[in-house]
Amino acid sequence: xxxxxxxxxxxxxxxxPLFAVPAxxxxxxxxxxxxxxxxxxxxxLAALLVRRLAPRLDPIxxxxxxxxxxxxEERRAVRPLVAxxxxxxxxxxVERRFRWLKAPLQIALGRLTARVADLVLAPSAxxxxxxxxxxxxRDAAVVPNVTGGIEIESSVEEESPGYLLFVGRLRIRKGxxxxxxxxxxGARLLIAGDGEHRASLESKPGVKxxxxxxxxxxxxxxxxxxxxxxxSIYEGMPLVVLEAMAAxxxxxxxxxxxxxxxxxxxxTGWLVPPxxxxxxxxxxxxxLEHPDEARRRGEAGRRRVDERFRPVHxxxxxxxxxxxxx
Numbered sequence: 296x297x298x299x300x301x302x303x304x305x306x307x308x309x310x311x312p313l314f315a316v317p318a319x320x321x322x323x324x325x326x327x328x329x330x331x332x333x334x335x336x337x338x339x340l341a342a343l344l345v346r347r348l349a350p351r352l353d354p355i356x357x358x359x360x361x362x363x364x365x366x367x368e369e370r371r372a373v374r375p376l377v378a379x380x381x382x383x384x385x386x387x388x389v390e391r392r393f394r395w396l397k398a399p400l401q402i403a404l405g406r407l408t409a410r411v412a413d414l415v416l417a418p419s420a421x422x423x424x425x426x427x428x429x430x431x432x433r434d435a436a437v438v439p440n441v442t443g444g445i446e447i448e449s450s451v452e453e454e455s456p457g458y459l460l461f462v463g464r465l466r467i468r469k470g471x472x473x474x475x476x477x478x479x480x481g482a483r484l485l486i487a488g489d490g491e492h493r494a495s496l497e498s499k500p501g502v503k504x505x506x507x508x509x510x511x512x513x514x515x516x517x518x519x520x521x522x523x524x525x526x527s528i529y530e531g532m533p534l535v536v537l538e539a540m541a542a543x544x545x546x547x548x549x550x551x552x553x554x555x556x557x558x559x560x561x562x563t564g565w566l567v568p569p570x571x572x573x574x575x576x577x578x579x580x581x582x583l584e585h586p587d588e589a590r591r592r593g594e595a596g597r598r599r600v601d602e603r604f605r606p607v608h609x610x611x612x613x614x615x616x617x618x619x620x621x
Contacts, residue, residue: 316344323348323356330617332359333412336366339404346411359617360412361438364422364531366405367429368552370398372468372529378570384472387491406430416616418532419553436616439556442537444606449514456519458483459579460544462508462535463525465490470526470549470569475499477526477575482583484524487513517542521589522582528569530554537604540564540596545589547578557604563596 319341323331333342342358349355373394376384386394409415409430417423418440426432459478463469465488475496478484483501487508497504508516513535517523523539525548532553539546540557546564548554560566565578582589614620 319344320348323352328356329354330359331356332361334361335363336401336405336408339408342408342411357413359414359416360408361416362405362426363418365425365429366398366401368425368529370394376467376470376472376570378572383476384467386467389491390467414617419556421553422531438609438612438616439604440532440534440537441604441606441609442534442541447510447514449518450511452515452519454519457521458485459522459524460485460516460520461524462487462513464488465492468527468529470528471496473570473572473575474524474526477572477579479576479580485516487516517544520544522547525549526575527551537600541600543593543597545592545596547582563599564592
C-alpha cells in the first residue's frame with residue numbers, strides 16, 4: 296500500500312516523490328500484487344504510475360484508493376463560525392492559505408486518484424456520497440474506520456473525573472469556539488490538542504488546555520471523562536469518537552458527515568445541529584445532570600463498537616468490496 300494510512304488522519308502529508316518512481320516500479324515487478332491500494336489524495340501520482348505500468352504487469356493489479364474526506368468539503372469548511380447572527384470564530388492565516396493554495400492541489404489530486412482507480416473506499420456512506428458528487432467517483436464502497444487493532448497503554452491521569460473532553464486539532468472546522476460558547480456554568484472542560492486558534496481560545500474560564508497529547512494520554516483522559524465532545528462542522532469518520540465509545544464514554548457530537556453512522560442520538564450519545572450553541576449546551580447539561588443515563592449511553596456505545604467497528608469488521612468490508620468475498 297502506498298500513502299497515508301487510515302490511522303493517521305490529520306497527520307503530516309507527503310506528496311508522492313518522483314524519485315520513488317523506480318522503487319515503485321521494482322516493487323510492482325517483484326511482488327506482482329493482485330491489489331495495489333493508495334491512500335488519500337496524496338497517493339494520486341502513485342496511482343497514476345501504477346495505472347501506466349499495469350498493462351505490463353502479470354497479473355494486472357486492481358487499483359484501489361482509500362479517501363478519508365472530500366477536500367472540496369474540507370475547503371468549504373474553512374469559513375467563519377456563525378450562531379444567532381454572531382461570528383464566533385474566523386479562519387486563521389494557516390487555514391486561509393490552505394483554502395486558497397493547498398486545497399486546490401489536494402482536490403486536483405483527489406480527482407486524479409478517483410479517475411484512475413478501479414475502486415474508491417471511504418470510511419462512511421456520507422463520505423462516499425461526497426466523493427461521488429465532488430470527485431465524480433463511479434465505483435465506491437464503505438470500509439469503516441475501526442479501533443482496537445493495537446494495544447495502547449493508558450497513562451495515569453491526575454485530573455479528577457467528571458470533566459468534558461475535547462480531542463483534536465484547534466482549527467476552525469472543529470468548532471471549538473461553539474463549544475466554549477455552549478459550555479454550561481460550572482462545567483470543566485479539558486482540551487487535548489493544539490493549533491493556531493489556541494491563543495484566541497485560552498481566555499475562557501473553566502477550560503484547561505493540555506496541548507498535544509499522545510495516544511496513551513488520550514486513553515487515560517477518556518477514563519475520567521463524563522463525555523467526549525465533537526462540535527465539528529465537517530468530519531470524515533473521527534477515530535476519537537470510536538475510541539471514546541470503545542472506552543464506554545458517551546459522545547456529544549454535531550450531526551455532520553459520517554458521525555451519525557456511528558453515534559446514534561438517544562442510544563450511544565447525543566447529536567446536535569452544528570453551530571448551535573444552545574442545542575449543544577442543552578446536551579452537555581443533560582450529560583452532567585443525568586450521569587446514569589450518560590453511563591447507559593456510554594455502555595451502548597461500547598457494544599456498538601464491538602459489533603461494528605473492530606478490525607475484523609474492516610477486514611470483512613474490505614474483502615467484500617475489493618475481492619468480492621462474502
